[in-house]
Amino acid sequence: MKARFLAGFLISWALLSGCTTLSPQTRSLKEQRPADLPAHVELTQVPFVPQEDNFCGPSALAMVLNAEGARVSLDTLIQEVYLPGREGSLQVEMLAAVRRHGFVAYPLAPRFADVLREIAVGTPVITLENYGFSWYPKWHYSVMIGYDLDEFEVIRRSGEKPRRVVPMGIFEKVWKPGGYWSMVAMPPDRVPVTANEIDYATAVAALEQAGQIKNAATAYDAMLGRWPDSLAAQIGRGNTAYALHDLAAAETAFRRATVGHPDSAAAFNNLAQVLADQGRLDDALRAAEHAVSLGGPLLTQTQATLSEIRAKMGKKSIN
Amino acid sequence: MKSFYKLVSQLLIASMVLVPFATQAGMIGTDQVVASAAAQANRDKVVQFVSRADVAKQLETLGVKAGDAQARVAAMTQEEINTVASKIDTLPAGASDSGWWWAAGVLVVALIIWYAYK
Numbered sequence: 340m341k342a343r344f345l346a347g348f349l350i351s352w353a354l355l356s357g358c359t360t361l362s363p364q365t366r367s368l369k370e371q372r373p374a375d376l377p378a379h380v381e382l383t384q385v386p387f388v389p390q391e392d393n394f395c396g397p398s399a400l401a402m403v404l405n406a407e408g409a410r411v412s413l414d415t416l417i418q419e420v421y422l423p424g425r426e427g428s429l430q431v432e433m434l435a436a437v438r439r440h441g442f443v444a445y446p447l448a449p450r451f452a453d454v455l456r457e458i459a460v461g462t463p464v465i466t467l468e469n470y471g472f473s474w475y476p477k478w479h480y481s482v483m484i485g486y487d488l489d490e491f492e493v494i495r496r497s498g499e500k501p502r503r504v505v506p507m508g509i510f511e512k513v514w515k516p517g518g519y520w521s522m523v524a525m526p527p528d529r530v531p532v533t534a535n536e537i538d539y540a541t542a543v544a545a546l547e548q549a550g551q552i553k554n555a556a557t558a559y560d561a562m563l564g565r566w567p568d569s570l571a572a573q574i575g576r577g578n579t580a581y582a583l584h585d586l587a588a589a590e591t592a593f594r595r596a597t598v599g600h601p602d603s604a605a606a607f608n609n610l611a612q613v614l615a616d617q618g619r620l621d622d623a624l625r626a627a628e629h630a631v632s633l634g635g636p637l638l639t640q641t642q643a644t645l646s647e648i649r650a651k652m653g654k655k656s657i658n
Numbered sequence: 659m660k661s662f663y664k665l666v667s668q669l670l671i672a673s674m675v676l677v678p679f680a681t682q683a684g685m686i687g688t689d690q691v692v693a694s695a696a697a698q699a700n701r702d703k704v705v706q707f708v709s710r711a712d713v714a715k716q717l718e719t720l721g722v723k724a725g726d727a728q729a730r731v732a733a734m735t736q737e738e739i740n741t742v743a744s745k746i747d748t749l750p751a752g753a754s755d756s757g758w759w760w761a762a763g764v765l766v767v768a769l770i771i772w773y774a775y776k
Contacts, residue, residue: 393753419730424720427751431742435733470755480752498755517750537692541735544688549733575688605686612684636694643683 362511364451364519365491372488373452376459381485381494382406385463387501388413395498396420396428399465399480400436402496403524406463409440427478430467430520438546441554442524445531445542449519451511453533455486460532462523466495469516476516483521527557530565540571547575552582570600577609589613597626604633608641611648620652689735707736708743716746 388401397416404411419436420428430446437444447453447464454464464483471477481497491507514521523531527546530539539562547555556579562572577592590613596606607630614623627648630641710731717727731739742749 390754395754396752399752418726422717422720422722422751425747425751427753429742429746429749429751431734431738431749432730433752435730435738438733439729467750467752468755469750476750477754478750478752479755481755540688540692544692545735545738547688548735571688571692574686574691578685578688581685603691605691608686637686637690640683640686647683 361515362508365507365511368451368488368507369491373455376452376455376488378488379485380455380459382458382461382463383484385482385484385496387496389501390498393426394421394428395480396433399482400433400524402482403463403465404437404440404442407442407524407526409442411440428480430522433465433480434522434545435549437522437524438549438551440524441527441546441551443527443539443542443546443554443558445523445525445534445539447521447523447531447533448535449521450533451507451519454483454521455488456533457523457531458483458486462525462529462531465522465524466514467517467520468510468513470513473516478517525558527554528561530561534565536562536566536569537571540569540575543575544571547579552579555579556583568599570596570603570606573599574603574605574609577613581609581613586613586617590617602633604630604635604637604641607633608637608644611644615648615651620648620655623648624652708740710734710739713739713743713746716743720746 385402385406388398388405390398391413394413394417397413397420400416400420401411401413404416416436419439420432422428422432434444434446447457454466457464465480466483468479468481469476470479479497481495481503483493483495485494486492486507487494492504493507493510495503495505495510497503525531543555543558543562546558556576559572559576559579562569563576566572573592573596577589577596580586580588580592590610593606593610593613596603597610600606607626611623611626611630614620614626624645627641627645631638631645633641710728713734714724714727714731717730718724722730734742
């Protein structure tokens with residue numbers, strides 16, 4: 340009888356408790372504390388926006404965006420991310436809404452240490468947690484604003500609580516089901532400390548594509564500060580300058596790309612286009628011919644650019 | 659007259675076949691450059707393109723106003739559009755951390771103990 344009770348208790352304990360085997364990242368943080376991280380951080384300057392109804396997504400966004408000086412109302416964000424039919428907000432829409440306010444939306448790598456590193460340099464992090472079960476999930480967004488590596492606790496603004504202190508192991512248990520998902524909203528002139536070049540270029544290209552050209556240009560400049568040789572950032576800088584009708588800046592950026600990446604057909608193609616737009620057709624022709632000679636998956640586009648330049652030259656010579 | 663109609667319809671057919679494959683001369687987008695860098699690892703992955711209008715419609719079905727839905731999809735990347743389109747009903751939708759699950763948890767514990775103890 341007693342054994343059965345004990346078994347029942349142990350099963351339920353295993354199901355519900357935050358034992359260390361369920362929090363592998365916390366365990367490794369405890370075993371090997373990252374030397375580069377300060378022990379205590381709390382970003383008290385992040386405003387608290389209490390959650391109403393199921394609006395944790397909009398609340399979390401309001402906190403991180405307003406912390407960086409964006410003046411965005413909760414109502415605006417509800418309109419931008421809340422999905423009535425799902426009674427919640429999707430991760431994709433959380434990212435998209437950040438772009439609409441001119442910030443770079445960047446999902447962090449699924450690493451606890453990375454989240455702490457971003458907080459340590461002053462960036463609050465939005466995390467996705469599951470407070471239900473795997474077979475009946477109850478998803479929730481909150482904002483992590485601090486941590487304590489002596490007590491192994493994280494400090495969060497969540498729901499109606501402006502300051503919720505939770506042991507890291509417990510937090511990891513609810514954070515893990517969503518694939519350790521987290522995101523930051525970066526002002527365009529800053530690059531997350533844990534960002535990698537390709538993923539961040541993807542995030543900035545998404546900002547550019549969302550029509551935030553000026554902010555994207557600033558973000559490409561910031562990228563070039565971190566990764567001076569980044570082809571994506573050089574092309575992006577050129578393309579945003581071109582979209583802003585700054586042909587001189589566009590030419591500079593594309594030239595830099597052709598020098599650093601002489602095998603990039605895109606760099607030569609875009610340089611050719613900028614030169615052609617300035618009426619420098621001989622130079623444009625050389626660049627376009629070189630782009631075509633490089634072949635690759637962009638060949639149909641580079642050939643189209645080349646034939647357009649040739650057509651322009653033909654017209655010119657007839658005139 | 660008949661031959662005129664024939665000509666028009668032939669032109670229409672030709673334009674419908676050719677237009678989707680027409681290549682835009684000019685600038686190559688940053689997204690293409692990034693995508694080709696990111697795709698180097700999985701070059702053969704087939705990308706299925708879903709239109710933004712389809713996803714906007716799905717958002718409307720779930721209660722978003724038409725104008726809002728269009729603005730919302732406009733800020734998404736093609737990859738995000740693809741993700742949402744196929745899984746809009748099952749993707750995590752962050753909502754609330756309300757305490758009902760504690761009650762459910764306690765119930766589960768009680769049931770297991772009762773089952774083991776009886």
